[in-house]
Amino acid sequence: MKPKENCRQLLSYLSEFIDDELEDQQLCQEIEAHLDQCKNCQVVVDTMKKTITLYNQSADQIGLPSPVRRRLFQRLDLEEYLPD
Amino acid sequence: MNEANDKKQDFSLPALRSGDRAEFARVVDAHSEKIYRLGLKMLHNEQDAEDILQETFIKAYHGFQDFKGKSRISTWLYRIAANEALMLIRKRKNDKQTSLEAARVTAEGEDYTPLNLVDWCCLPEEEYLSAEAINYLDRAVDQLPEAMRVTFILRDIEGLSTRETAQVLEISESAVKTRLSRARLRLRELLSGYYGQKVDTLPVDFNRQGQENLDRT
Numbered sequence: 001m002k003p004k005e006n007c008r009q010l011l012s013y014l015s016e017f018i019d020d021e022l023e024d025q026q027l028c029q030e031i032e033a034h035l036d037q038c039k040n041c042q043v044v045v046d047t048m049k050k051t052i053t054l055y056n057q058s059a060d061q062i063g064l065p066s067p068v069r070r071r072l073f074q075r076l077d078l079e080e081y082l083p084d
Numbered sequence: 085m086n087e088a089n090d091k092k093q094d095f096s097l098p099a100l101r102s103g104d105r106a107e108f109a110r111v112v113d114a115h116s117e118k119i120y121r122l123g124l125k126m127l128h129n130e131q132d133a134e135d136i137l138q139e140t141f142i143k144a145y146h147g148f149q150d151f152k153g154k155s156r157i158s159t160w161l162y163r164i165a166a167n168e169a170l171m172l173i174r175k176r177k178n179d180k181q182t183s184l185e186a187a188r189v190t191a192e193g194e195d196y197t198p199l200n201l202v203d204w205c206c207l208p209e210e211e212y213l214s215a216e217a218i219n220y221l222d223r224a225v226d227q228l229p230e231a232m233r234v235t236f237i238l239r240d241i242e243g244l245s246t247r248e249t250a251q252v253l254e255i256s257e258s259a260v261k262t263r264l265s266r267a268r269l270r271l272r273e274l275l276s277g278y279y280g281q282k283v284d285t286l287p288v289d290f291n292r293q294g295q296e297n298l299d300r301t
Binding site for chain 2: 019043047061064071072073075076077
């Protein structure tokens with residue numbers, strides 16, 4: 001893959017490349033070679049990885065609030081299975 | 085992570101089909117948090133998330149007869165919840181927008197070429213998940229068309245595999261990949277706008293300047 005003119009082509013494979021789900025090994029090597037010489041594409045790859053990581057981490061902060069849990073068990077008529 | 089958790093949960097389908105409430109309580113306990121989170125990320129409203137949570141388990145309780153057990157229970161529950169969330173979003177949309185407006189919003193998002201090339205990967209850690217930043221992350225997800233949004237949430241927030249996401253949404257794996265790719269490009273662009281500004285306000289090469297000041301004394 002040549003630099004610049006193939007940046008756009010890389011975009012369509014970027015997401016699968018990041019997930020390591022690209023089955024075409026040659027294409028994978030071409031992308032890696034392109035990234036070595038194209039700083040802009042490297043930034044896009046790095047910031048996309050960071051975007052995914054941040055969303056994944058942000059989910060860890062959401063738990064099920066106790067009142068929501070209690071009302072759920074009440075609505076389902078499962079109150080007797082709620083711990084005291 | 086989800087798959088590992090699921091394997092630990094060994095539910096008895098015959099018991100669930102016969103209306104065993106203790107077994108049902110175990111299912112609710114094991115899966116309610118992730119269903120609530122899906123609703124919250126889809127709608128960004130706690131009451132809506134709670135409604136989706138309750139409706140999902142009410143439908144599940146009455147639906148175990150039809151559940152064939154070919155997919156995991158979590159996949160099936162996610163499918164019920166995702167449908168509930170999408171129905172609620174479409175209902176709200178019809179309330180608020182004309183269909184023309186909705187079509188325009190979708191058409192505007194067709195170009196996914198990265199425009200913002202700021203490298204914002206080296207900010208101080210506390211900048212990334214501050215309350216303000218999390219609020220921005222949520223609003224960015226809100227801007228995705230709902231088909232893209234639900235795919236992104238299942239895949240990148242809930243951590244489902246491509247295959248499992250395809251099963252939940254009843255679409256092909258290649259459709260999951262296409263939606264996910266567009267969602268990620270769009271979100272990367274939006275986050276670059278937000279975090280990129282923070283890079284601009286960082287002290288320039290703070291450590292080196294500090295060292296130079298020390299050298300002069």
